Amino acid sequence: MSSFRFLHAADLHLDSPLRGLERHDGLSMERIRDASRRALDKMVDAAIAHEVAFVVIAGDLYDGNWKTISTGRYMAHALGRLIRHGIRVFLLQGNHDAASILTRDLPLQAGIDRFPSRKPGSFTMDTLRVALHGQSFAERHVPHDMTPAYPPPVEGYFNIGVLHTSLSGHGQHETYAPCTPEGLRAKSYDYWALGHVHERMILNDGTPIVYPGVLQGRHIRETGEKGVVLVTVEDHVVKAIEPISCDVVRWTDKSFDCTAIVHEAELHQRLGTLFQETARAHPDHLCVMRLTLTGETVLHDRLRRQGPVLREAVQHLAAMSGGEIELEKLVLQTHPPVGESADRAPVTDDTALAALIHRATQDPDLLEDIGQDLDLCLKTLSLGDIAPGSLLDRIDKRDWTAILPFIEEALCEKLAGEHESDRGDRRQTELSPGDMP
Numbered sequence: 001m002s003s004f005r006f007l008h009a010a011d012l013h014l015d016s017p018l019r020g021l022e023r024h025d026g027l028s029m030e031r032i033r034d035a036s037r038r039a040l041d042k043m044v045d046a047a048i049a050h051e052v053a054f055v056v057i058a059g060d061l062y063d064g065n066w067k068t069i070s071t072g073r074y075m076a077h078a079l080g081r082l083i084r085h086g087i088r089v090f091l092l093q094g095n096h097d098a099a100s101i102l103t104r105d106l107p108l109q110a111g112i113d114r115f116p117s118r119k120p121g122s123f124t125m126d127t128l129r130v131a132l133h134g135q136s137f138a139e140r141h142v143p144h145d146m147t148p149a150y151p152p153p154v155e156g157y158f159n160i161g162v163l164h165t166s167l168s169g170h171g172q173h174e175t176y177a178p179c180t181p182e183g184l185r186a187k188s189y190d191y192w193a194l195g196h197v198h199e200r201m202i203l204n205d206g207t208p209i210v211y212p213g214v215l216q217g218r219h220i221r222e223t224g225e226k227g228v229v230l231v232t233v234e235d236h237v238v239k240a241i242e243p244i245s246c247d248v249v250r251w252t253d254k255s256f257d258c259t260a261i262v263h264e265a266e267l268h269q270r271l272g273t274l275f276q277e278t279a280r281a282h283p284d285h286l287c288v289m290r291l292t293l294t295g296e297t298v299l300h301d302r303l304r305r306q307g308p309v310l311r312e313a314v315q316h317l318a319a320m321s322g323g324e325i326e327l328e329k330l331v332l333q334t335h336p337p338v339g340e341s342a343d344r345a346p347v348t349d350d351t352a353l354a355a356l357i358h359r360a361t362q363d364p365d366l367l368e369d370i371g372q373d374l375d376l377c378l379k380t381l382s383l384g385d386i387a388p389g390s391l392l393d394r395i396d397k398r399d400w401t402a403i404l405p406f407i408e409e410a411l412c413e414k415l416a417g418e419h420e421s422d423r424g425d426r427r428q429t430e431l432s433p434g435d436m437p
Contacts, residue, residue: 002128002129002234002235002236003232003233003234003235003239004052004053004128004130004233005050005051005052005053005230005231005232005233006052006053006054006055006056006230006231006233007043007046007047007050007052007054007055007056007228007229007230007231007244008055008056008058008193008210008212008228008229008230008231009043009055009056009057009058009212009215009228010057010058010059010060010094010164010193010194010195010196010211010212010213010214010215011059011060011094011195011196011198011213011214011215012036012039012040012043012057012060012061012062012075012215012216013036013060013062013063013214013215013216013218014036014037014040014061014062014063014071014074014075015033015036015037015062015063015067015071015074016036016063016218017063017067018032018033018218018219021219024327024328024329025311026315026326026327027288027326027327027328028286028326031248031249031286032249032286032288035216035247035248035249035286036215036216036218037074038216038248039215039216039226039227039246039247039248040074040075040078040215040246041078042227042245042246042248043078043215043227043228043246044078044081044082046227046228046230046244046246047082047085047087048081048082048085048087050230052087052230053087053088053125053128053130054087054088054089054090054125054130055082055087055088055089055090056090056092056132056160056162056193057089057090057091057092057195058092058094058134058162058163058164058193058194058195058196058212059092059093059094059095059136059137059164059195059196060094060095060164060195060196061075061091061093061094062075079109079112080109082111083109083110083111083112088111088112088113088125089111089112089113090113090114090115090123090132090134090162091108091112091113091114091115091136092114092115092134092135092136092162092163092164092195093114093115093117093136093137093164094136094137094164094176094195094196095137095142095164095176095196114136115134115135115136115162116135116136117135117136117137117138118138119135119149120133120134120135120146120149120150120151121133121134121135122151122154124154124157128158129156129157129158129236130157130158130159130160131153131154131157131158131159131160132159132160132161132162133150133151133159133160133161133162133189134150134161134162134163135149135150135163136164137164137176137177142176142177143176143178144177144178145177145178145179145183146163146165146177146179147161147163147179147183147184147187150187152187152188153187153188153189153190157236158190158191158233158236159188159189159190159191160189160190160191160192160193161184161187161189161191161192161193162192162193162194163177163179163184163192163193163194163195164176164177164194164195164196165177165178165179165194165195165196166178166196166197167179167180167181167194167197167209167211168180176196181203181209184207184209185206185207185209188207189207190207190233190236190237190238191207191208191210191231191233191238192207192208192209192210193210194209194210194211195211195212196211197211197213198213198214198222199211199213200212200213200226200229200243201213202229202241204241208231208238208241210229210231210241212227212228212229212243213226213227214226215227215228215246215247216246216247216248216249217247217249217250217251219251220251220253220288220290220328220329222251223250223251223252223253224250224251224252225243225245225247225250226245226246226247226250227243227244227245227246227247228243228244228246229241229242229243229244230242230243230244247285248285248286249285249286249287249288250282250285250286250287250288251287251288251289251290251328252278252282252287252288252289252290253289253290253292254274254278254289254290254291254292255292255294256270256271256274256291256292256293256294257294257295258293258294258295258296258297258299258334259294259295259296259297260295260296260297261295261297261299262297262298262299263299264299264302267299268313268317271314271317272317272320272321275317275318275320275321275323275325276321276322276323278321278323278325279321279322279323279324279325280322280323282323283323285324286324286326287323287324287325287326288325288326288327288328289318289325289326289327289328290327290328290329290330290331291314291327291329291330291331292330292331292332292333293330293331293332293333293334294333294334295334295335296334296335296336296337296338297334297336297337298336298337299334300334300335300336300337301336303332303334304332310330310332311327311330314327314330315327367398371398
């Protein structure tokens with residue numbers, strides 16, 4: 001009985017630019033930017049450690065045109081390590097690779113095979129009796145099903161179909177080379193190695209149809225473990241499909257319910273517990289978290305007024321977790337208590353002011369009057385170009401939910417007699433627009 005193992009990877013997106021992270025204070029930017037390279041190293045290490053016969057990469061090795069030539073050289077070095085250990089590599093170019101002129105023209109050494117783009121092509125490994133069939137993208141957008149042109153299976157061989165596809169518009173991914181599971185299984189192959197969808201997905205009802213997912217999560221919408229799959233074949237039958245983690249930065253999106261929490265000390269204690277549990281769950285990763293505070297709590301107004309001070313406190317709690325946890329974004333979605341629960345909140349000048357400002361946002365006539373007054377004021381000023389997302393931009397767009405909390409915080413600071421130096425310190429770590437409630 002013959003047996004072998006192979007590694008199925010896709011969507012490496014080496015040196016992905018990771019746009020927009022600069023807006024978030026306190027992140028280890030260099031480690032995050034380097035994560036795709038470290039994940040590629042772990043993929044190669046896994047292939048060598050498990051003594052696989054070959055590696056299949058089902059598209060999007062890169063993220064389009066390279067920023068520097070070092071991107072291509074790093075990939076070449078990784079593939080060279082596989083060849084040096086006797087592991088063959090089969091590459092298929094996806095939509096992102098097709099957008100790169102350099103990628104299409106790269107020379108390849110013996111032992112690395114790239115599927116053609118003009119029509120489907122096949123490669124065989126006669127000693128293992130394996131045949132692989134696939135077609136690379138010639139253009140970034142492929143609106144039609146490519147599989148009808150794929151060749152029939154090679155009789156007596158273990159046949160693998162390799163395809164970069166959205167599989168009939170799966171999830172939030174753009175539609176590329178759409179097809180159906182029924183259409184894929186009709187080809188009578190033994191395994192379908194897919195790429196493009198960044199979530200791991202294994203359809204094992206009949207011929208296995210597998211997305212290994214993205215090699216390394218790139219942003220907060222790509223949460224959880226990422227990596228490749230290890231496939232074990234015995235006597236031309238798939239016996240096991242095992243996920244292998246390759247990511248070094250792990251993205252998490254947590255929602256924390258503040259309902260019934262009355263004191264800040266209790267909030268800090270429970271958040272500390274959340275961070276400790278997260279650190280234990282991801283002991284070998286830099287964990288980048290988006291934290292959303294939700295629920296009905298008497299602390300609502302106090303949390304809103306704290307602004308960047310609250311973010312700083314949460315970052316300190318994360319740093320004391322015993323692991324490596326950093327805050328991508330803090331989102332406030334709490335709301336004040338109603339009815340009898342509101343009576344338990346201590347009434348002070350600043351909480352009364354906060355309540356007054358909150359009521360103002362619900363009064364359309366008052367907001368219209370304020371808008372007219374602002375129009376008269378703004379017409380007398382020479383503002384030049386207004387920066388997108390700035391306070392003036394929000395005023396110009398009448399974005400009251402973003403404007404009034406700034407006014408509330410400033411007035412409450414005046415009432416509290418806060419010193420000028422303290423206010424200066426508070427402003428230095430300003431929340432991004434997405435962090436504001």
